[in-house]
Amino acid sequence: xxxxxxxxxxxxxxxxxxxxxxxxxxxxxxxxxxxxxxxxxxxxxxxxxxxxxxxxxxxxxxxxxxxxxxxxxxxxxxxxxxxxxxxxxxxxxxxxxxxxxxxxxxxxxxxxxxxxxxxxxxxxxxxxxxxxxxxxxxxxxxxxxxxxxxxxxxxxxxxxxxxxxxxxxxxxxxxxxxxxxxxxxxxxxxxxxxxxxxxxxxxxxxxxxxxxxxxxxxxxxxxxxxxxxxxxxxxxxxxxxxxxxxxxxxxxxxxxxxxxxxxxxxxxxxxxxxxxxxxxxxxxxxxxxxxxxxxxxx
Numbered sequence: 573x574x575x576x577x578x579x580x581x582x583x584x585x586x587x588x589x590x591x592x593x594x595x596x597x598x599x600x601x602x603x604x605x606x607x608x609x610x611x612x613x614x615x616x617x618x619x620x621x622x623x624x625x626x627x628x629x630x631x632x633x634x635x636x637x638x639x640x641x642x643x644x645x646x647x648x649x650x651x652x653x654x655x656x657x658x659x660x661x662x663x664x665x666x667x668x669x670x671x672x673x674x675x676x677x678x679x680x681x682x683x684x685x686x687x688x689x690x691x692x693x694x695x696x697x698x699x700x701x702x703x704x705x706x707x708x709x710x711x712x713x714x715x716x717x718x719x720x721x722x723x724x725x726x727x728x729x730x731x732x733x734x735x736x737x738x739x740x741x742x743x744x745x746x747x748x749x750x751x752x753x754x755x756x757x758x759x760x761x762x763x764x765x766x767x768x769x770x771x772x773x774x775x776x777x778x779x780x781x782x783x784x785x786x787x788x789x790x791x792x793x794x795x796x797x798x799x800x801x802x803x804x805x806x807x808x809x810x811x812x813x814x815x816x817x818x819x820x821x822x823x824x825x826x827x828x829x830x831x832x833x834x835x836x837x838x839x840x841x842x843x844x845x846x847x848x849x850x851x852x853x854x855x856x857x858x859x860x861x862x863x864x865x866x867x868x869x870x
Contacts, residue, residue: 586716
């Protein structure tokens with residue numbers, strides 16, 4: 573399916589949206605949105621009917637789930653017919669195949685898949701840090717809010733948690749890259765918003781304390797460490813990890829903190845730290861302190 577010049581966008585990283593020619597389309601009821609999301613996350617891959625039923629209803633399906641599912645699929649076909657492309661046709665098509673249903677859509681039209689591609693590119697060791705930071709910032713800027721916002725169910729909760737982990741991975745990688753590039757101001761500007769969303773993410777706190785110390789704000793770095801230590805004790809009954817404690821001692825004594833090594837790719841074994849928003853029309857990353865700052869939406 574050729575989609576050159578298409579102005580269609582399928583958005584999962586926030587409330588579910590389908591936009592065509594710049595305007596929103598009616599995505600239907602929350603249940604229909606779950607069906608659409610279940611198809612979009614596996615774009616161009618067949619999904620068995622049993623799998624769709626499980627994703628949509630979990631362990632509590634209706635007495636006769638298939639007719640209900642078919643009705644949702646029929647309405648989704650109607651929705652997709654509205655995604656017209658120049659020269660005729662549509663940007664996406666729902667097909668029934670032997671192995672199940674396939675939503676034939678260019679993954680680049682789905683914010684989740686663009687996020688994955690950008691994170692992979694940003695983690696590519698063949699790219700320099702400057703390009704990697706820009707790609708990771710663009711990926712993080714795709715998040716508009718809570719993924720699959722407003723959708724209930726076990727499957728939605730599981731994929732939401734998985735995407736949050738990927739976002740945290742990307743955020744840590746972006747911050748470390750910016751720090752290596754000598755731009756602590758970009759880290760100081762963006763990371764506090766992220767730590768408010770992930771208050772127990774030590775890797776984020778580590779790079780933020782590094783950046784504060786490198787920017788000559790060592791007193792703030794020490795205060796930040798104290799806040800993290802108290803939070804970990806209250807929430808987990810644990811002390812900061814060895815790396816964070818080592819960084820604290822370096823800041824306390826005025827030593828230069830150890831350099832941040834380039835982390836492994838997400839798919840490499842032994843990866844360190846773990847991985848939340850596509851803005852309208854694939855937003856450009858904000859620029860802070862000369863670096864690519866991810867746009868964070870509260």
